Amino acid sequence: MRLDGQGGRLRRDMSKGDAAKPGLTTGKERVWSEEEKNILGSPNESFRKLLGGTEDNTEGAGRRGKAIARKGDTLETLDHVGDNWRSEDRLSQPMNHHLTVGLCAGEQTSPRSTCEAERCRDGPEPLCVGSLSNVTISVAPQYGTGQKMGLSSRPRCSAQDLWTIDSGIGGLKLTVTPPETDVVPKSGDHPRESLLSRRGPPFLLNSDTHSYAIPRLIVTQDVSPKRCVPSSLSPQFNDTGFCLDVPLSGEVESPCSDSGCGGSPVPSLFLRKLSSSSGLSSASSFEESEDDFIGSDLEPAGGLMVCSSDEHGASSTSWRKLKNMVHWSPFVVSFKKHYPWVQLAGHAGNFKAGEYGKILKKFCQCEQQCLEWLNRDSLRPFVPGYYGVVEKEGEAYNQMEDLLSEFDSPSIMDCKMGVRTYLEEELVKAREKPKLRKDMYEKMIAVDPDAPTEEENRQGAVLKPRYMQWRETLSSTATFGFRIEGIKRADGTCDTNFKKTKHREQVMGALEDFVDGNKNILRNYLTRLKELRIELEKSEFFKQHEVVGSSLLFVHDSSELAKVWMIDFGKTVRLPNKQTLNHRAPWVEGNREDGYLWGLDNLINIFSDMVQD
Numbered sequence: 001m002r003l004d005g006q007g008g009r010l011r012r013d014m015s016k017g018d019a020a021k022p023g024l025t026t027g028k029e030r031v032w033s034e035e036e037k038n039i040l041g042s043p044n045e046s047f048r049k050l051l052g053g054t055e056d057n058t059e060g061a062g063r064r065g066k067a068i069a070r071k072g073d074t075l076e077t078l079d080h081v082g083d084n085w086r087s088e089d090r091l092s093q094p095m096n097h098h099l100t101v102g103l104c105a106g107e108q109t110s111p112r113s114t115c116e117a118e119r120c121r122d123g124p125e126p127l128c129v130g131s132l133s134n135v136t137i138s139v140a141p142q143y144g145t146g147q148k149m150g151l152s153s154r155p156r157c158s159a160q161d162l163w164t165i166d167s168g169i170g171g172l173k174l175t176v177t178p179p180e181t182d183v184v185p186k187s188g189d190h191p192r193e194s195l196l197s198r199r200g201p202p203f204l205l206n207s208d209t210h211s212y213a214i215p216r217l218i219v220t221q222d223v224s225p226k227r228c229v230p231s232s233l234s235p236q237f238n239d240t241g242f243c244l245d246v247p248l249s250g251e252v253e254s255p256c257s258d259s260g261c262g263g264s265p266v267p268s269l270f271l272r273k274l275s276s277s278s279g280l281s282s283a284s285s286f287e288e289s290e291d292d293f294i295g296s297d298l299e300p301a302g303g304l305m306v307c308s309s310d311e312h313g314a315s316s317t318s319w320r321k322l323k324n325m326v327h328w329s330p331f332v333v334s335f336k337k338h339y340p341w342v343q344l345a346g347h348a349g350n351f352k353a354g355e356y357g358k359i360l361k362k363f364c365q366c367e368q369q370c371l372e373w374l375n376r377d378s379l380r381p382f383v384p385g386y387y388g389v390v391e392k393e394g395e396a397y398n399q400m401e402d403l404l405s406e407f408d409s410p411s412i413m414d415c416k417m418g419v420r421t422y423l424e425e426e427l428v429k430a431r432e433k434p435k436l437r438k439d440m441y442e443k444m445i446a447v448d449p450d451a452p453t454e455e456e457n458r459q460g461a462v463l464k465p466r467y468m469q470w471r472e473t474l475s476s477t478a479t480f481g482f483r484i485e486g487i488k489r490a491d492g493t494c495d496t497n498f499k500k501t502k503h504r505e506q507v508m509g510a511l512e513d514f515v516d517g518n519k520n521i522l523r524n525y526l527t528r529l530k531e532l533r534i535e536l537e538k539s540e541f542f543k544q545h546e547v548v549g550s551s552l553l554f555v556h557d558s559s560e561l562a563k564v565w566m567i568d569f570g571k572t573v574r575l576p577n578k579q580t581l582n583h584r585a586p587w588v589e590g591n592r593e594d595g596y597l598w599g600l601d602n603l604i605n606i607f608s609d610m611v612q613d
């Protein structure tokens with residue numbers, strides 16, 4: 001259930017300390033919705049933004065309520081009495097932490113017992129839960145850097161304190177959930193779906209109207225993500241196929257998999273225009289307006305898909321993106337520059353254009369938590385900057401750095417890393433609840449009509465792990481621990497026909513073509529890959545995560561600037577019980593090794609050979 005200001009809720013007026021008194025007025029509790037992100041308070045508080053709260057509309061009681069608001073870098077709880085909101089407490093919100101808010105209001109006959117039953121006690125910010133559900137607000141990283149969070153004016157969460165506040169709104173208490181919680185949703189949950197439809201995103205930034213976060217209030221019963229336990233079962237899937245009598249399905253759930261879109265990589269390009277900035281304008285001139293986009297959602301990605309390529313080769317494009325450029329010397333001069341945004345691989349419909357230099361990728365909790373962590377990890381220079389979650393047209397997106405923005409007519413390559421492309425938990429799920437995939441069968445026979453077993457031909461479908469394993473062995477994933485997913489050359493042509501690029505010579509040929517024989521670019525890539533390896537070997541994040549389906553994005557341009565970043569953390573999951581991986585050991589189901597570093601070693605070897613040749 002989401003608090004959206006629509007539904008009123010009967011509640012007992014606990015005012016004047018007389019909580020248990022029968023016959024108290026009942027009224028409607030109102031919760032501020034996203035649309036009610038008013039600027040509150042007096043003029044000198046005009047930067048305060050309401051994040052969420054409750055209002056007691058008890059008849060005769062006047063308007064009373066409590067809310068959480070943001071002002072500058074601090075969060076505040078606000079008391080609302082009569083027509084005015086006043087600031088009550090200031091909270092320093094730790095970066096990247098989620099706030100859990102307990103609304104102590106509702107039909108409460110025994111506040112004391114509720115208070116005791118829940119974790120209302122002295123100590124660091126009790127989670128104060130009344131008869132209403134918890135509310136989760138998440139806060140964007142830019143919210144502030146304080147380490148401790150204060151509480152409302154009632155630091156001791158006694159029953160008396162709780163239920164005698166103001167007009168009877170039981171209190172609005174905050175607690176911090178550390179970010180180091182496990183990120184894997186409980187088995188059976190599709191994280192993206194569960195987040196968006198079951199309990200809503202933990203926080204949404206409204207990209208259209210604000211340059212900073214305006215979280216929504218979301219009611220949730222369960223604020224801590226669940227983890228799937230690795231299977232102790234031995235592998236049952238192999239290349240010989242699956243002979244299970246199972247229903248056909250368009251989807252096998254997996255973290256952040258977007259099966260609904262079919263799963264086919266669809267190169268697409270955003271065609272967009274950024275608002276022009278004028279001469280000596282300030283930072284605001286960098287902000288783009290959605291209205292400035294050329295065209296709108298003509299294809300599922302939300303941008304314009306003007307380039308596509310298929311299994312059979314390249315296609316050229318007529319795309320372009322306009323970007324504001326500001327030169328700071330000797331004068332600030334702005335002009336528009338054309339550069340492309342291309343989605344080389346991945347699920348169609350996953351991306352939208354974001355603010356200046358940023359892109360939006362469909363929200364995925366795994367990815368969000370990884371990006372948050374990675375942005376604080378030693379791997380920071382090798383991942384896109386992360387800018388929180390934004391909402392656009394009713395959907396949640398992770399906002400991240402557009403890695404193409406610093407390049408001129410970039411050449412791009414996506415390499416999927418690791419020896420396997422499915423999580424161990426996907427195997428477990430597929431065993432427990434096998435679902436046949438007709439779409440995957442069709443993709444399979446399009447590449448190799450002889451690949452399916454007789455059984456699979458009869459069924460006209462395959463299981464996802466079977467398809468994934470077939471893709472791995474057909475390409476260089478199984479033999480080298482990486483595979484090329486797609487290449488976009490400087491001339492705009494795209495190629496995603498690498499499903500059968502398996503052998504070293506084939507890989508080298510593709511790389512040679514990608515850099516157009518330019519040894520300097522190869523050398524620059526090699527340097528960057530080696531730097532990445534050093535950081536990966538040091539990284540705490542990397543040690544503690546099973547990294548599956550993640551890619552390295554290679555980008556260079558004619559200036560010979562050549563960079564590599566890690567992208568796609570939709571299937572990167574934290575290991576339980578302080579387990580760590582070395583990312584080079586062979587995978588045996590249960591050990592969760594992913595072969596990422598082994599793949600990187602091989603990639604580095606290939607680049608080294610090519611540089612020397």
Ligand SMILES: Nc1ncnc2c1ncn2[C@@H]1O[C@H](COP(=O)(O)OP(=O)(O)OP(=O)(O)O)[C@@H](O)[C@H]1O
Binds near residue numbers: 401553
């Ligand atoms: N931060 C970024 N900057 C620029 N381009 C990006 C960025 N992230 C992704 N892309 C582009 O989008 C493509 C797909 O990205 P990504 O792998 O994250 O998507 P996905 O839909 O999760 O993929 P998959 O289906 O493999 O899980 C990349 O190949 C790249 O072309």
Ligand SMILES: O=P(O)(O)O[C@@H]1[C@H](O)[C@H](O)[C@@H](OP(=O)(O)O)[C@H](OP(=O)(O)O)[C@H]1O
Binds near residue numbers: 257262471
């Ligand atoms: O590249 P192909 O041959 O099109 O195959 C897809 C690819 O393996 C994706 O990585 C995978 O998504 P995940 O990595 O998110 O599982 C997708 O599964 P899906 O269709 O279930 O989304 C596959 O269909």
